[in-house]
Amino acid sequence: xxxxxxxxxxxxxxxxxxxxxxxxxxxxxxxxxxxxxxxxxxxxxxxxxxxxxxxxxxxxxxxxxxxxxxxxxxxxxxxxxxxxxxxxxxxxxxxxxxxxxxxxxxxxxxxxxxxxxxxxxxxxxxxxxxxxxxxxxxxxxxxxxxxxxxxxxxxxxxxxxxxxxxxxxxxxxxxxxxxxxxxxxxxxxxxxxxxxxxxxxxxxxxxxxxxxxxxxxxxxxxxxxxxxxxxxxxxxxxxxxxxxxxxxxxxxxxxxxxxxxxxxxxxxxxxxxxxxxxxxxxxxxxxxxxxxxxxxxxxxxxxxxxxxxxxxxxxxxxxxxxxxxxxxxxxxxxxxxxxxxxxxxxxxxxxxxxxxxxxxxxxxxx
Numbered sequence: 038x039x040x041x042x043x044x045x046x047x048x049x050x051x052x053x054x055x056x057x058x059x060x061x062x063x064x065x066x067x068x069x070x071x072x073x074x075x076x077x078x079x080x081x082x083x084x085x086x087x088x089x090x091x092x093x094x095x096x097x098x099x100x101x102x103x104x105x106x107x108x109x110x111x112x113x114x115x116x117x118x119x120x121x122x123x124x125x126x127x128x129x130x131x132x133x134x135x136x137x138x139x140x141x142x143x144x145x146x147x148x149x150x151x152x153x154x155x156x157x158x159x160x161x162x163x164x165x166x167x168x169x170x171x172x173x174x175x176x177x178x179x180x181x182x183x184x185x186x187x188x189x190x191x192x193x194x195x196x197x198x199x200x201x202x203x204x205x206x207x208x209x210x211x212x213x214x215x216x217x218x219x220x221x222x223x224x225x226x227x228x229x230x231x232x233x234x235x236x237x238x239x240x241x242x243x244x245x246x247x248x249x250x251x252x253x254x255x256x257x258x259x260x261x262x263x264x265x266x267x268x269x270x271x272x273x274x275x276x277x278x279x280x281x282x283x284x285x286x287x288x289x290x291x292x293x294x295x296x297x298x299x300x301x302x303x304x305x306x307x308x309x310x311x312x313x314x315x316x317x318x319x320x321x322x323x324x325x326x327x328x329x330x331x332x333x334x335x336x337x338x339x340x341x342x343x344x345x346x347x348x349x350x351x352x353x354x355x356x357x358x359x360x361x362x363x364x365x366x367x368x369x370x371x372x373x374x375x376x377x378x379x380x381x382x383x384x385x386x387x388x389x390x391x392x393x394x395x396x397x398x399x400x401x402x403x
Contacts, residue, residue: 040067041352043132044101046120047111048073048082048090050229051134055109056086058345061335066348070100094120098127106355107132109160109348114139118147121157121364130156132351136195136371137364141392144368148394151364158351158360159367162343163196164203170343171301171320171327172273172282176204180289180323181277188256188274190263194374195367201248201255202370204275209369209395212255213388216246216381226266241269246377257377287323299323306334317342365394 045055045068052071059066071090073079079090091097101108107130110120118138124131137159138144151157163169169191176184187204189197201207223241225233241260248255256274263269275282280289285301301322307315316336320328332345350361372392380387 040065041348042067042069042105043348043351044068044070044072044097044105044108044129045088045111046072046097046108047134048075048078049111052109052111054341054344055111055348056082056088058337058341058348060086061337061341062332062345065332066345069104070097072097094123098124098129101129102127106130107156107351110134111160118143118150121147121155122150125151125155125157130158130351130355132158132160132347133364133367134160135367136374137367138371141372141375144371145393148364148368153363153365153394155364156355157364158347158354159362159364160344160347160351161196161199161362161367161370162340162347163192163200164362165343165346166339167317167320167328167330167342168285168301168303168339169200169273171322172275173200173203174327175282175287175301175323176275176277177206180280181275181282182279184275184277185252186254186256186274186276188258188272190258190272193259193261193264194377195370197257197259198248198255198370198373198377199362199366200273201257202366205250205253205255207250207253207255209365209391210250211389211391212373213249213386214246214373214377214380215249215386216244216377217384218381219243219245223262223266223269226262226269228265244377244381246381248373248377285322289323301327368392368394 045052059068068088071082071088073082073090074092076092079092083090108124110131110133114136117133121131121133138147184205187201189200221241222238225237225239241262243260246257263271273284287299290296299322301320304318304321306313306318314334316334317330319326319330332342376387376389
């Protein structure tokens with residue numbers, strides 16, 4: 038199969054994920070053009086990654102039309118709407134980093150200008166991280182019965198809410214949101230630049246929120262330290278009428294009087310005498326492969342595997358395949374996150390309202 042060629046707008050920390058993935062999987066992906074408005078940064082990116090760079094959108098768009106299936110937009114959220122609109126006007130499909138716009142008004146303006154007609158998908162990768170993907174498949178398999186609750190302490194705001202919606206099978210239903218914040222001391226964690234150079238006590242900001250969808254409950258509990266911290270772990274709980282998932286532990290009732298227990302197990306190659314190279318093969322549990330890594334044998338982190346999956350699905354989407362995370366879904370998750378933050382700030386419950394993208398979206402099942 039011919040490699041999926043795409044353009045890239047942006048040259049920051051997150052944009053480098055797409056460049057690393059293309060380098061690790063040259064038979065699958067190819068970055069044909071990059072737009073970086075700063076000439077110095079553009080030259081540096083071109084030298085480091087061997088990608089033709091442009092500082093003019095017009096030149097970049099022309100290059101994309103002559104060899105790219107779509108363009109990835111990996112810029113700050115305030116700049117997202119401009120590029121989504123310009124790509125739509127140029128007839129270039131867009132895979133856009135989260136969130137698609139800054140606030141609710143920004144999303145309303147974007148939706149009014151672009152709406153469901155443009156070929157836009159959101160690069161929301163968390164549902165495609167291997168362990169999360171395995172949990173979502175298990176939650177939807179029926180083994181746990183009807184799932185009524187998902188507690189997520191693995192990602193912030195719209196990322197965490199995207200997992201909650203998918204684990205619960207929620208589309209654009211409204212919710213009653215209650216939230217509060219909590220500050221506690223913590224020894225400073227690593228960050229994007231690497232490990233700390235000395236011990237420093239800092240403040241950890243936590244938010245705890247419930248999203249009551251009526252017959253289904255989502256709980257988000259997150260502190261930003263969890264992304265990089267060595268001492269703050271991630272937690273997932275999914276509850277159904279016949280069973281539950283607690284992190285990687287699964288319990289369920291195939292019959293009312295006979296419980297079964299199992300574990301979600303990561304299967305890696307390259308251990309001991311295995312000579313297949315070191316990579317994730319998949320996630321096994323409950324007697325089946327719940328997830329098989331479609332990007333093996335590349336040596337990618339879980340997050341890189343997930344981002345690669347958004348690229349692969351975008352390639353399929355522009356060829357007429359299904360939507361996998363629409364602009365409407367991206368707007369909805371960010372809207373719920375903003376209302377969650379408002380509920381925490383105001384200290385009162387917030388009842389969400391149906392938004393324009395929910396009314397117009399053909400996807401109602403998350």
